């Protein structure tokens with residue numbers, strides 16, 4: 001309780017007085033009881049006879065007993081002498097208690113006085129020490145008087161020297177609130193209507209925060225208003241902020257005139273600098289606002305700051321580009337690796353196909369060799385027709401093979417298919433030449449042979465079935481994906497091929513008929 005009250009000394013004294021009162025009260029009661037026990041008015045010490053109207057009233061009885069008890073406890077001692085032993089005992093006990101009560105009264109009052117003096121010592125500088133110092137150094141009386149006056153001024157105006165030290169125990173926000181409530185009245189300034197707060201070109205020493213009122217930012221003619229500032233707005237910061245590039249330096253950039261009565265708080269340059277050093281975000285905000293106004297007024301020089309900013313931006317961009325480039329390089333490397341592996345696969349595929357083509361080429365040549373040998377041996381014309389048919393069929397097969405391969409390889413294998421085709425075409429041409437030679441030797445008419453060749457090649461182009469290389473296990477192992485593609489093509493074109501097969505058969509039959517006729 002004592003710590004909560006703003007007047008702890010008063011509280012302490014009051015508490016002591018109440019204790020003493022209660023004690024005196026109970027002692028008075030005891031005195032009345034003892035008087036009644038001994039007999040009222042039996043001697044001078046006891047309470048007088050209550051039958052007397054003077055001492056009969058209750059109030060009188062209480063007041064008399066309380067007065068008697070208080071005299072004992074305050075050690076005044078102006079009480080009638082005891083006559084009986086009980087009375088002596090009561091007096092001895094009361095006086096002993098009275099000593100304690102008196103000691104506690106003196107002690108408590110002494111404490112209160114000491115704490116009051118301490119408070120003064122805490123708030124104000126110790127004048128006595130200074131006085132002793134002045135005396136010991138024989139300082140002139142006049143100077144000592146001036147120093148005394150200064151101390152008096154401190155006390156009168158309640159200038160507390162150790163303010164910082166005293167308030168240090170408090171948290172910052174509470175300290176701020178205290179500072180605001182203590183110093184706000186001294187910061188406040190009132191301006192009358194039409195009065196100028198500052199004029200353009202004056203050196204700026206403080207900035208203002210509008211507590212109440214309206215002020216105009218006016219041009220030199222005093223009429224043109226650039227802006228109107230109202231409650232909670234601030235102004236006058238530009239000239240005290242040292243904004244880089246401010247052409248007006250530390251001079252006011254505009255005239256500020258009070259429209260009505262305006263109540264302003266002023267903040268000195270030093271205080272503002274102090275505060276802003278602790279709140280850099282607020283500083284940035286103020287500077288930014290100032291720069292905006294200066295830019296609007298065309299009073300901001302182009303400093304190196306912006307260039308620096310640009311350089312920073314360029315550097316940032318370069319860094320971003322570099323990181324992007326790195327990412328792209330990694331991607332490129334991955335793509336190159338993929339390309340290489342697909343190239344390798346492709347090469348393997350080409351080799352495989354070349355082998356297949358070579359195997360296909362060898363087959364009809366061997367057959368042809370046998371036929372030539374047989375012809376040379378003179379096996380008759382009837383057999384020649386059969387041989388021709390065989391040959392034509394073989395060529396038909398070759399043409400079909402080439403087409404199927406083309407389809408198998410799809411886009412990727414364009415080149416390969418061409419190669420394969422080229423090979424097969426070469427071999428067919430070679431075969432034709434040989435046949436022509438054989439015909440020249442009198443076995444067949446060359447024109448007919450050519451015609452048949454043409455027909456055959458046309459037929460071969462159209463054909464999509466009958467693929468001798470298809471059942472090759474090696475091919476499946478090498479390119480499973482392409483196998484799948486060709487399978488798809490197979491299934492799609494299966495129907496068409498069946499139709500084409502039947503057409504081819506018809507053609508063959510016609511050819512055979514023709515040959516027989518011939």
Ligand SMILES: Nc1ncnc2c1ncn2[C@@H]1O[C@@H]2COP(=O)(O)O[C@H]2[C@H]1O
Pocket residue numbers: 198204217226227234235236237238239240251252253254255256293
């Ligand atoms: N166009 C404007 N709008 C608002 N305030 C302004 C404008 N021009 C100047 N001021 C304020 O008026 C102040 C005049 O003193 P300073 O140059 O110190 O700071 C100036 C700004 O705070």
